[in-house]
Amino acid sequence: MMLTDHIRPENIRIDLDAENKTEVIEELAEVLGESSPDYDADAIYEAVMARERDGSTGLELGVAIPHAKCDAVSELSVVVGISKDGVDFDSQDGKPSHLFFMLIAPKTESGPHVQAIAKIVKMIKLDNFRSRLLKARDPQEVLDYMKKIEEGEI
Amino acid sequence: MSNPMRKILLYVDGSESSITAAQMAIAMAKSYGAMMKVIYVVNENLLNELLKARVFVQVEKMDYERDLEEDGRRYLNYISKLADRKGLKIETVLRKGVVHEEVAREVDEYGADLLVQGELGEVLSLRDSFYEEGERILRKASCCVMVVRGRDKIEKMFEAME
DSSP: OGGGGGGGGGGGSSSOOOOOHHHHHHHHHHHHHHOOSSHHHHHHHHHHHHHHHHHHOOOOOTTEEOEEOTTTSOOOEEEEEEEEEEOOOOOOTTTOOOEEEEEEETTTTTHHHHHHHHHHHTTTTTTTHHHHHHOOOOOOHHHHHHHHHTTOOO | OSSOEEEEEEEESSHHHHHHHHHHHHHHHHHHHEEEEEEEEEEEHHHHHHHHHTTTTTTHHHHHHHHHHHHHOOOOHHHHHHHHHOOOOEEEEEEEEOOOHHHHHHHHHHSSEEEEEEEOOOOOOOHTTTOOOHHHHHHOSSSEEEEEOOOHHHHHHHHHHO
């Protein structure tokens, strides 16, 4: 399963406007809704918020992986959001989160969903990954970099 | 000379390359007159790691575990039908746990002469390669291991097979 096959440049926002957790999820859901007009952004937002109420997906190292199973999407979709200033996402180390990887998958695609989450968890532990993404000038640069990592070129 | 391939074990993980591996394993089982068994393992270890990293909460982990079990049954059922279409009856087994350990255990318990699997997964670093399940199965299995590549060629061969 190639993670980057599920990321489209239009689903990457390198300068999030959001200033808090709710706004981040709302903005990422909107990004997905805009790039895939068939998807119901409100349903995606509700599904992710419901998952967050069970426990925050804000990890350490300034990364959060909000996710949910939701039949408002027809295939695994990954939205990447970057906040240069950082947002309080109720993270494990209490520090602001800068990188957001939101994963939404239909209820029948749990296998790829779990694999994609696991791959992101591995990526964020790689040297320079986080700083490189934070410095990206456009969505394509983010995607190209992630592809190179995934294909073993870096 | 005795048949060197009396029992073939196929490991599937639901990927496209697993299906290619299934086609090759079925073709080989028919060609050698071998028995064939298919194993799918719910990667409980990975789910536990995601729980430990607090990416998952407990109830969610259990939910995904049930989903993966269902996926596994679906894949096994699909491959049984694939074999059936070619006139081959096969056994299936679904396990849960650490993938490479469960596959290695099944190799021994079944007495497999050959383990067949699809292409190895992508790795993000050299260190990561030591944790990739396909790689670990390769190193851990006590019998010969075949890694199947060449989807188009195998698909054509399988379709042409009676």
